[in-house]
Amino acid sequence: MAAASGPWLLVVAWVLGVAAASSSPGQAGTSQKFNKCMPCSRRYVADSYLNTLTGQLAQHRDLTETSDSADSCKGLDYDLDAPMLTELHSELVGEGSHRRLVYHVEFANCADAMVNFLDSYDANLVVIENIPNGVFADPFELQHFVERKVYLDVAVFGDTNLELPSALSNRSSVEIHVDLAPLASMNCNLVIDLPLHARYPPLDASGYATVEFGSPDLLLRYRKKDTVPESCSWLLKDLDAAPVEKATWRIPCGDEAHIGFVSSITFLSALVCSILIVIAALFY
Numbered sequence: 196m197a198a199a200s201g202p203w204l205l206v207v208a209w210v211l212g213v214a215a216a217s218s219s220p221g222q223a224g225t226s227q228k229f230n231k232c233m234p235c236s237r238r239y240v241a242d243s244y245l246n247t248l249t250g251q252l253a254q255h256r257d258l259t260e261t262s263d264s265a266d267s268c269k270g271l272d273y274d275l276d277a278p279m280l281t282e283l284h285s286e287l288v289g290e291g292s293h294r295r296l297v298y299h300v301e302f303a304n305c306a307d308a309m310v311n312f313l314d315s316y317d318a319n320l321v322v323i324e325n326i327p328n329g330v331f332a333d334p335f336e337l338q339h340f341v342e343r344k345v346y347l348d349v350a351v352f353g354d355t356n357l358e359l360p361s362a363l364s365n366r367s368s369v370e371i372h373v374d375l376a377p378l379a380s381m382n383c384n385l386v387i388d389l390p391l392h393a394r395y396p397p398l399d400a401s402g403y404a405t406v407e408f409g410s411p412d413l414l415l416r417y418r419k420k421d422t423v424p425e426s427c428s429w430l431l432k433d434l435d436a437a438p439v440e441k442a443t444w445r446i447p448c449g450d451e452a453h454i455g456f457v458s459s460i461t462f463l464s465a466l467v468c469s470i471l472i473v474i475a476a477l478f479y
Contacts, residue, residue, distance in 0.1 A: 327407060327408065400450055
């Protein structure tokens with residue numbers, strides 16, 4: 196009887212071990228999906244969040260693998276009752292090769308909670324959007340948003356060469372810092388505007404190149420107002436936004452079957468213009 200119960204005891208012990216691991220700090224509940232810190236000297240979260248090698252943007256790495264050591268996070272308030280995200284959706288606005296990716300962000304019952312929160316903490320919303328190949332964000336254009344105080348800060352990571360066509364370019368990522376102070380006076384709703392531009396796509400028989408945008412990453416970054424600069428750390432809280440419906444951009448492109456015709460017309464036009472220029476120079 197004792198020998199038969201041996202395997203059952205092992206199974207029970209394994210189940211208890213899994214249950215204990217799942218209830219450990221930092222793993223239980225959606226509010227603890229991610230809670231880490233970074234020194235205030237680091238300007239952007241994406242410095243460690245994204246891995247850019249040889250100019251190409253790699254896959255996201257887990258922030259728990261890239262944030263600072265536990266020693267720098269000691270004594271920080273992880274259990275803060277911060278306003279909760281309730282809704283996020285995005286849409287592409289505009290026509291042609293220059294459009295805007297607009298995010299609509301809503302927080303739950305934030306009127307009083309946000310005021311109390313901002314009384315003790317400096318806080319901002321961090322939006323990290325992966326820009327797919329075929330589209331780019333102009334860092335110079337985005338800096339105008341910072342100068343007009345629309346955003347606290349903006350940065351573009353990855354491929355920032357604005358002149359390259361899609362076939363020669365790599366992916367990029369945009370990080371936007373949004374001030375939360377006006378949120379209570381805006382009915383807990385934020386509208387975040389990201390202007391984007393299409394690159395020249397490769398030839399395709401369908402006549403269109405399709406670009407799809409996934410879900411952005413939303414983080415709450417905050418610190419106590421009375422923090423000493425030498426020991427200052429930002430706390431980062433993943434707002435655990437639900438995946439948004441993909442926004443699709445169909446960019447017109449050339450048809451490879453028309454290469455011969457277009458090349459011939461272009462060559463003849465250039466030849467005729469050159470001859471006319473020479474005649475004008477000789478007789479007028």
